[in-house]
Amino acid sequence: MKLQLALDLVGIPGAIEVVKQVEQYVDIVEIGTPIIINEGLHAVKALKEAFPNVTVLADLKIMDAAGYEVMKAAEAGADIVTILGVAEDASIQGAVAEAKKQGKQILVDMIAVKNLAERTAQIDAFGVDYICVHTGYDLQAEGQNSFEDLRTIKSVVKNAKVAVAGGIKLATLPEVIAVKPDLVIVGGGITGQADLAAAAAEMQKLIKQG
Numbered sequence: 001m002k003l004q005l006a007l008d009l010v011g012i013p014g015a016i017e018v019v020k021q022v023e024q025y026v027d028i029v030e031i032g033t034p035i036i037i038n039e040g041l042h043a044v045k046a047l048k049e050a051f052p053n054v055t056v057l058a059d060l061k062i063m064d065a066a067g068y069e070v071m072k073a074a075e076a077g078a079d080i081v082t083i084l085g086v087a088e089d090a091s092i093q094g095a096v097a098e099a100k101k102q103g104k105q106i107l108v109d110m111i112a113v114k115n116l117a118e119r120t121a122q123i124d125a126f127g128v129d130y131i132c133v134h135t136g137y138d139l140q141a142e143g144q145n146s147f148e149d150l151r152t153i154k155s156v157v158k159n160a161k162v163a164v165a166g167g168i169k170l171a172t173l174p175e176v177i178a179v180k181p182d183l184v185i186v187g188g189g190i191t192g193q194a195d196l197a198a199a200a201a202e203m204q205k206l207i208k209q210g
């Protein structure tokens with residue numbers, strides 16, 4: 001089980017500062033969608049230049065023109081690129097093909113997918129690397145989480161790794177770990193804490209205990 005730090009509400013200097021503090025406790029660093037909207041793929045390039053050994057995920061949440069967008073993220077240095085599960089099959093297949101060509105990986109974000117079990121089985125057959133259940137900020141604000149959805153996709157997936165994101169905090173991490181996802185994605189649960197390194201270290205400890 002791996003831990004991914006999601007960086008969403010910072011600029012490039014802020015992102016670099018956070019990674020300096022928690023690099024040793026996380027496996028993957030995500031350049032979140034809000035950063036990419038503000039700074040472009042330059043943020044991915046800057047992080048990869050500052051931390052060449054860190055695995056970087058570019059949270060593009062691709063919806064179309066997938067092969068081209070995966071290619072641009074790969075050029076910027078991304079190791080993993082996200083596409084939406086609600087995208088067309090052709091887009092997801094195009095993303096996978098381009099990622100394989102570039103030696104990169106694809107994470108499919110299942111945010112807003114309604115027929116979760118059925119769509120997960122379809123996407124799992126496309127050769128994607130990760131399938132991720134995700135409760136975004138707007139539904140987190142309504143008190144929702146993805147823990148039941150995680151159990152659903154765990155029971156369906158045969159090939160891909162399984163990931164979970166959305167509002168995970170230290171207090172709720174044990175409930176997530178109990179379902180044994182391959183990847184746990186945490187943003188505010190680390191970046192919103194007074195002591196970022198302590199929060200990340202504690203999460204890593206719980207994850208390693210499995």
Ligand SMILES: O=C([C@H](O)CO)[C@H](O)[C@H](O)COP(=O)(O)O
Nearest residue numbers: 006033136166167168186187188
């Ligand atoms: O993907 C995300 C969200 O849609 C904003 O882009 C976040 O990175 C993801 O939800 C993880 O962050 P937290 O919910 O703060 O843990």
